[in-house]
Amino acid sequence: MSIINNAIAVISPKWALNREAAARSYQSLKGYDAAKPSRTHKGTKESRGANQAVFAAGKNLREQARWLDENHDLSIGMLDRMEERVVGANGIVIEPQPRSYDGEILDELANDIQRRFATWSLKPDVTNRYTRPELERLVLRTALRDGEVFGQMVRGKVPKFGHPNSQGTQFSVEALEPDYIPFELNDVSIRVRQGLEVNTWGQVVNYHVLLDHPADQIGFRYKTKTIPAKNMLHLGMFKRLHQLRGISMFHGILTRLSDIKDYEESERVAARIAAALAFYIKRGDPSMYIGGDDAPRHREVNFAPGMSFDDLQPGEDVGMIESNRPNTHMVDFRNGQLKACAAGTRGSYSSIARDYQGSYSSQRQELVEQDESNRIMQQWFCAGWSRPVFRNWLEMEMLNKQDPLTLPPDLDIRTLYDAVYYGPTMPWIDPAKESKAWQMMIAGNAATESDWSRARGRNPAEVKRQRKREVDYNRKNDMVTGNDPEPQNGDNPSEKVKT
Structure with a gap:
């Protein structure tokens, strides 16, 4: 019973x-047993x-995660693998899809937009240090490890700054670590919470950003600038x-990762x-022990293979x-712990x-589930970073006077910003089986050739x-093979190869 x-009594x-x-x-x-405290629960x-929970632990967790990213091979490998699977070597692939009023894709306009975006992607950030794929991988790694990342979209002419891209598009991105938006900045009077200013509906209207990274500040400098939400990305x-x-991302497995590192x-x-x-x-035996100055001196024994005493x-x-x-x-124990880490990330x-x-079946099953x-993760990254970057770039590209973008008269302006976004696709374990499956789906009208190309990470x-140019060249130079889609003059490509 209780004390009372x-x-x-x-x-x-x-x-x-x-x-x-x-x-x-x-x-x-309390209808659930889990709600009843007991000796074992x-x-x-x-x-x-x-x-409140994030304010109490968010900064500490991200600093622990950074330390693991710097010093723990398994943690480094986890983040590397996420970069490969979410962003990949070529970054998020973006296919513009502008359409006419009849619903047909305007290929010439789409190709022109894609060409311009590829040129801008060579120097997209304000530091002029990263290409777009490099920047996207760094942004993703920061968001996963630290929990978030910010990006200021710099438009138009800015004093003492020139946009790194040389095509005349006045648009660049400034990627910011979460340290630039201080957790400690709270002001109830103007509804600032953890560096973010919100309205009565909980919408972020302004971001309060430090002028310098806290680790680079000298003395007691703690100045911030206000950036409107329309100019800021928050992933x-x-x-x-x-x-x-x-x-x-490591918030649930930090203790486990630290223990694995110490144990190994x-x-x-x-x-x-x-x-x-x-x-x-x-x-x-102990009775033969001789101490003092009469004790036998330590002697060295030279080791060699097959030696005898x-x-x-x-x-x-x-x-x-x-x-x-x-x-x-140790290996079995370590692998068991890594399975738990995989489940939490x-x-x-x-x-x-x-x-x-x-x-093959088990690997295929794991790939399917992981896909x-x-x-x-790709949808999350595209929605929070790649899509707003592309749309804001295209908006500024429309104002490019150095190389104006020509819009055809039959363009449905509502579709100008439409695009398809996709990252790395599921790798193939057995290309022969995968290819046969795709051929069957296309023959049964369950998929398209474009889907097949995208499944291989290629632009349809x-x-x-490239395929048309290759086929035309082979026909022109009498190099028709069995891969020609339509033999010319009744020739059998397979027979021509034999001859």
């Missing part, structure tokens, strides 16, 4: 028993709001509604010590030091652990242009 019931035991029974009845009203709760890992600041280091050191141990010489003193014996290192169960165990020993996670229009 114990005290009441002294005066009225019946009253105390009734109170205890009522308390137990109240506990039973702590029932830990989180009653704070989303912003964050949000886990709860009404959450303003993002949380690190301990096992590695133990294995090194075990490898350095050789043998010992046993000198009789022929100079042992009377009563001496040679013993080998045995060690159970390296630990034969939308990653796949095989890619994180670099363990590809499964059968949906990759698509979710570019593939067709």
Whole structure:
């Protein structure tokens, strides 16, 4: 019983028993067993709001994640793999889809927009250091590791700044680490919460950005500038509604990753010590021990393969030091922990652990399941970064007086900003089986040739242009092969190859 019931029991035991029974009845009203604290179940709760929880731990978590990204090989590999699967080597591929009033894609305009965007992608950021794929990979890594990343869209002429791209498009992106928007900046009077100014509906209207990175500030300088929400990109890992600041992807596995690192280091050191141990010489029993100046001096024994001991003193014996290192169960334990890490990061165990020993069916199943996670991450990245960057660039490209963009008269202006966004696709384990499956789907009108090209990470229009140029060249130079889509003059391409 509780302390109060114990005290009441002294005066009225019946009253105390009734109170205890009522308390137990109240506990039973909690319909789920998980809601009842017990000796084996702590029932830990989180009653704070989303912003309170992030404010209390967000900065600490991102700093721990950064340390792991700098010092832990597995953490580095996780982030590297996410870069490869979400953004890839060529960045997010963007295919403009402007259409006419009849619904037909205007290929010439789409190709012109794509060419201009590719030129701008060579120097998209204000520092003139990164190409667009490089910048996107850095942005993704920052968002995953730190929980969020910001980007200021710089439009038009700005004092003391020139846009790095040379085609006359006055648009650049300034990527910012989350440190530039301070967690500590809160002002209830103007509705500023953790550096973000919101209205009564919870919409962010302004971002308060430090002029310098906090680590680079000298003295007590703490000045900020206000950037309107329309000029700022905010890509964050949000886990709860009404959450303003993002949380690190590692938030649920930080302890596990740290433990894995410490455990592996301990096992590695133990294995090194075990490898350095050789043998010992046993000198009789304790009764033969001689101390002081008369004790036998330490002698060196030169080791060599196949050596034998022929100079042992009377009563001496040679013993080998045995060690159970390296630990034969370490790999299994480590892999089990990595499976838990994969479950907490939308990653796949095989890619994180670099363990590809499964059968074709198991690897295929893992790829299929992982592909949906990759698509979710790609959609998140495109919606928060790639799409607004492309649309704002195109808006400024329309104002480019140096090389104006010509719009055809039959363009449906509502479709000017339409585009298809896609990142790296699911890799093929068996290309022959995959190709046959695609051919069957296209023959059954369940897919298109463009879908097939995109599944290989290629631009369908570019593939067709290259294919047509190749076929025309082969026909012109009498090099028709079995891959020609339509043999000329009744010739059988396979027979021509044989001859």
